[in-house]
Amino acid sequence: xxxxxxxxxxxxxxxxxxxxxxxxxxxxxxxxxxxxxxxxxxxxxxxxxxxxxxxxxxxxxxxxxxxxxxxxxxxxxxxxxxxxxxxxxxxxxxxxxxxxxxxxxxxxxxxxxxxxxxxxxxxxxxxxxxxxxxxxxxxxxxxxxxxxxxxxxxxxxxxxxxxxxxxxxxxxxxxxxxxxxxxxxxxxxxxxxxxxxxxxxxxxxxxxxxxxxxxxxxxxxxxxxxxxxxxxxxxxxxxxxxxxxxxxxxxxxxxxxxxxxxxxxxxxxxxxxxxxxxxxxxxxxxxxxxxxxxxxxxxxxxxxxxxxxxxxxxxxxxxxxxxxxxxxxxxxxxxxxxxxxxxxxxxxxxxxxxxxxxxxxxxxxxxxxxxxxxxxxxxxxxx
Numbered sequence: 001x002x003x004x005x006x007x008x009x010x011x012x013x014x015x016x017x018x019x020x021x022x023x024x025x026x027x028x029x030x031x032x033x034x035x036x037x038x039x040x041x042x043x044x045x046x047x048x049x050x051x052x053x054x055x056x057x058x059x060x061x062x063x064x065x066x067x068x069x070x071x072x073x074x075x076x077x078x079x080x081x082x083x084x085x086x087x088x089x090x091x092x093x094x095x096x097x098x099x100x101x102x103x104x105x106x107x108x109x110x111x112x113x114x115x116x117x118x119x120x121x122x123x124x125x126x127x128x129x130x131x132x133x134x135x136x137x138x139x140x141x142x143x144x145x146x147x148x149x150x151x152x153x154x155x156x157x158x159x160x161x162x163x164x165x166x167x168x169x170x171x172x173x174x175x176x177x178x179x180x181x182x183x184x185x186x187x188x189x190x191x192x193x194x195x196x197x198x199x200x201x202x203x204x205x206x207x208x209x210x211x212x213x214x215x216x217x218x219x220x221x222x223x224x225x226x227x228x229x230x231x232x233x234x235x236x237x238x239x240x241x242x243x244x245x246x247x248x249x250x251x252x253x254x255x256x257x258x259x260x261x262x263x264x265x266x267x268x269x270x271x272x273x274x275x276x277x278x279x280x281x282x283x284x285x286x287x288x289x290x291x292x293x294x295x296x297x298x299x300x301x302x303x304x305x306x307x308x309x310x311x312x313x314x315x316x317x318x319x320x321x322x323x324x325x326x327x328x329x330x331x332x333x334x335x336x337x338x339x340x341x342x343x344x345x346x347x348x349x350x351x352x353x354x355x356x357x358x359x360x361x362x363x364x365x366x367x368x369x370x371x372x373x374x375x376x377x378x379x380x381x382x383x
Contacts (some may be wrong), residue, residue, distance in 0.1 A: 029109030081366020111209030172322025234265030
């Protein structure tokens with residue numbers, strides 16, 4: 001089954017990036033959704049497919065649909081962590097291609113910062129029975145464990161991890177919507193307050209408010225919308241575990257599975273991708289994902305990112321909005337990888353625009369390196 005080029009993104013929206021006091025997560029979701037639909041030249045009444053998962057509603061599609069006044073023919077709200085909105089692309093593409101729906105809205109909103117970082121949900125309160133007796137601090141302990149193993153096995157250095165955070169901040173400095181835009185050096189990352197060895201606070205994603213939305217339709221209908229379509233060329237998802245102790249190899253994620261499958265559907269190779277948007281919950285994430293997705297060999301992610309390798313002007317543009325480390329991270333970041341990839345391919349990114357970008361990846365991560373979803377996008381000439 002392939003939906004290569006059969007569906008396209010025709011609108012995106014952002015709202016409440018950073019801090020949005022006095023607004024609820026549903027308020028922010030509605031604002032982002034309205035912006036995305038306006039871009040496409042569509043309205044809420046056109047939406048017949050709704051895809052939503054968040055950390056503040058158990059029945060997210062029901063709550064979001066009610067708030068937006070949508071009565072969908074089909075909805076999907078599978079919760080697999082921060083990669084969920086990227087996974088929703090797959091279900092939306094299948095439903096659109098099958099003719100079950102005509103217009104899909106994928107949306108996410110959170111007020112994590114406004115509620116002091118306390119999002120109560122089954123995903124954050126469920127006991128992880130093999131690990132909880134040891135008192136880990138979730139999710140950071142899990143990522144720190146993988147990081148320490150990667151450093152041990154491959155010689156990845158503290159400086160290379162810091163370079164990931166510095167690159168993110170350099171991209172964020174070019175993005176007026178980013179939450180943290182001030183200068184950041186390698187030494188400042190390393191000397192910042194320790195959170196969980198080897199991570200300092202600057203190795204860790206932000207805690208912000210924010211919402212995002214994407215509108216998809218079939219390619220034949222997309223050409224009648226207001227904006228130039230950006231086509232979904234391939235996508236794949238996988239999950240191997242829930243608890244980090246059950247990951248067979250702490251240095252390899254199932255992105256090593258989703259990447260090849262997505263590339264096969266897209267008919268592309270890593271060398272043909274112009275822009276990468278990788279879920280950077282922590283500074284180790286881009287290093288691991290660059291390896292697992294095939295942009296470098298296992299163990300070479302550290303040298304790949306070193307000394308500005310993924311920063312503006314580096315060998316490969318990665319997390320061009322500033323990522324979860326410097327732009328926005330309201331509990332789940334996946335939707336923002338999708339939006340930035342689409343905006344880059346439409347040429348909408350101003351000072352951070354990657355010249356002549358024709359292909360892009362949105363890669364989502366959920367849980368403790370648990371779920372991985374890879375989506376590949378292209379402009380008209382890639383079809």
